[in-house]
Amino acid sequence: MIEITRPTLVVDKKKCLQNIEKMANKAADFKLRFRPHFKTHQSAKIGEWYREYGVNAITVSSVQMAEYFAGHGWDDITIAFSLNIREIKNINRLAEKIKLQLLVENTEAAEVLAEKIKYPVEVWIKIDTGYNRTGIISSNSYYIESVVNKITQSSKLTFKGFLTHTGHTYYASSTDEIFSRHFDALLKLRSLKQQYRFKFPDVEISMGDTPAASIATSFDGVDEIRPGNFVFYDLMQHSLGVCRLTDIAVKVVCPVVAKHLLRNEVIIHGGAVHFSKDEIINIDGKAMYGRIIIHKGEEKVMLDQMNYLSKLSQEHGTLKVAHNQFHNFEIGDLVEIVPVHSCLTANLMGHMRATDGELIEMMPKY
Amino acid sequence: MIEITRPTLVVDKKKCLQNIEKMANKAADFKLRFRPHFKTHQSAKIGEWYREYGVNAITVSSVQMAEYFAGHGWDDITIAFSLNIREIKNINRLAEKIKLQLLVENTEAAEVLAEKIKYPVEVWIKIDTGYNRTGIISSNSYYIESVVNKITQSSKLTFKGFLTHTGHTYYASSTDEIFSRHFDALLKLRSLKQQYRFKFPDVEISMGDTPAASIATSFDGVDEIRPGNFVFYDLMQHSLGVCRLTDIAVKVVCPVVAKHLLRNEVIIHGGAVHFSKDEIINIDGKAMYGRIIIHKGEEKVMLDQMNYLSKLSQEHGTLKVAHNQFHNFEIGDLVEIVPVHSCLTANLMGHMRATDGELIEMMPKY
Secondary structure (H helix, E strand, C coil): CCCCCCCEEEECHHHHHHHHHHHHHHHHHCCCEECCECCCCCCHHHHHHCHHHCCCCEEECCHHHHHHHHCCCCCEEEEEEECCHHHHHHHHHHHHHCEEEEEECCHHHHHHHHHHCCCCEEEEEEEECCCCCCCEECCCHHHHHHHHHHHHCCCCEEEEEEEECCHHHHHCCCHHHHHHHHHHHHHHHHHHHHHHHCCCCCCEEEECCHHHHHHCCCCCCCCEECCCHHHCCCHHHHHCCCCCHHHCCEEEEEEEEEEEHHHCEEEEECCHHHHCCCCEECCCCCEECEEEEEEECCEEEECCCCCEEEEECCCEEEEECCHHHHHHCCCCCEEEEEECCHHHHHHHHCEEEECCCCEEECCCCC | CCCCCCCEEEECHHHHHHHHHHHHHHHHHCCCEECCECCCCCCHHHHHHCHHHCCCCEEECCHHHHHHHHCCCCCEEEEEEECCHHHHHHHHHHHHHCEEEEEECCHHHHHHHHHHCCCCEEEEEEEECCCCCCCEECCCHHHHHHHHHHHHCCCCEEEEEEECCCHHHHHCCCHHHHHHHHHHHHHHHHHHHHHHHCCCCCCEEEECCHHHHHHCCCCCCCCEECCCHHHCCCHHHHHCCCCCHHHCCEEEEEEEEEEEHHHCEEEEECCHHHHCCCCEECCCCCEECEEEEEEECCEEEECCCCCEEEEECCCEEEEECCHHHHHHCCCCCEEEEEECCHHHHHHHHCEEEECCCCEEECCCCC
16 A cells, blocks of 8 residues: 555445446346446546446536546446537537437527537436426426427437436435335336337436435336446445445545544544535534544444544544544544545545555546 | 636636735735735646735645645745644655745644654644634643744754634624634734743744735734635625625636526536535525626626525536526526635636636646
8 A cells, every 4th residue: 555644535446346246236137227427436447347347338427527438438428417508519529439318408408409419419308306406397298398309300319218317315314215206206207208108119218316226126117227426335325324334435544633632623634625515414413524434453443423524624624533532543643534425525536546555547627 | 718618717817916916915014924825726827926916935735735836936835734744755855945834733743843854944833713623722831832842852943933723713703703803813822922932032923814814904913924715705705794796706607507497496517516515604594605697798797695506416506596587597608606615616626717718727636
């Protein structure tokens, strides 16, 4: 291992491979196309890890990310973000080279796309199944039909089907609620599939979220899943009951720089520019930004929930440490922090290290 | 101007220069050394903008950032982060080349530093004046004395004085509270200066925060100020009453991708990976992540506070838009978002554009 001197995101390849294998097997069992979302890791090297599990089609969250992965040998990419018509030039450049799938959710964008696209692309209609972020409400048949009509006006565009991101599973307060939201979304999409099957026999439905993809036990009628976070998992997924703590494949290793015994706090180098400000609520009702793993001799021990990353400023992190654990922290020690939201943490860090110290590069910021 | 197709951080150089000039003049008026914090912009090019106002000494928040700016011609740098003893190798490399100032707040770090430093450096003792993040509580004379003793054991180390970051001014609920916290900190540091003046005639005190540096009207006894955020300012500083909206020098330009009339929401490409999740509370009691500027013909108009960036996921932003403004948003439009916390936004974006389109590079992430 390299010598760690400053906050470093370390990824456990073995755990990632286990997570990928498990999800790939699940997709195979349910006869689903597995099109993992690569926004979680944004890394060409980690992308290669999926290959041995038969993955050859991926999902990304921006045109820029599609360009990055297309440049690293991926030739079947869905940009799972509603079409930004300002990027049509770059989209045409991509569509010339690879099999590209786009999302459309309004007639304005569909019209511009139909008019300006120069190469064949497949188009999903983005459906809002209850997350209420964006997409067409599934019951809005009239508007869905208008968008389908715009798409089919162009010989370059193939209407692929209906896609949703059931992002409200991230805010579920129990696994039952994840199931409820998943099945509700599933029924909505399946109903659309039924309506359009006569006119478009190949119409498909695609679902996306890691919580449901991890624990749901039926995907009847679904053609494709696009989870992303599962490759790393994180405390948020653990708190949802979707993964075990031992499945989490990323940690931020941080040096201890100060101790404040009177208020039971330990200061680490590791702040908002490393973790992001995404939080979960801890058992004490306070915001938590990470759990703590310490070294005891050769052993690594995860401390209980009364010890946690409790505050973040730009570069500083504050660990709330129970009185009986305080002696385990010394100035200059390294602690490992399990992050709340691995996607945002990886995005902030800009690169990672494998457990053997190997550098894992990520998509550059421009 | 270049064609903007995706979320782009645009910096108004003219406003930055005005902000720098104003702060430089204020420092001169009060006979303070002006050592601006460069963590806000992390950019060699923007760093050059300070030169014409006589700035030749700077503050940074990490050893890595010191290395970056030392590589761009800055030879007098304070690393305003309590010494991380694991970085001693890089610190020695820096100290060989430039005039370096470090912060120490415990005997453990002071001891390692005294033992391992190979070149002359100046050392500040980091004092906690009420922010309660880190540093030695100012009244803890016994411990302060122990740290000073450790420092003076090495002929390479010069004890410089007492430094604080009055970060609790960021959480003030009125400008009076900013004054109160500033003067309280000032009195604490001045008392320490008095105590040590006999033994160390050149002992100095250094203060840091943008809110007090912007509005305080006395710095009696202070030798140096280290504000950073003021170069850009942001909504948080505006909400504190520290700057005008027109002083804010950065905006994130974002394309509109969807409209949801039924819930008065507009979706932009621009999310947590562009803005950070730092929020302020809006007049409606809800979290706000940015204010909105739209184009009306040639004119730019900032909408009132009932129109704002109200939700963020990884790449999506949701604008809450008043019913009577809804018609001003069209798919494909660009809107400008004034960010809540410019430091974290710049850090996330990784690069900026000047208003004339010129690329402004920032410190690489590794």
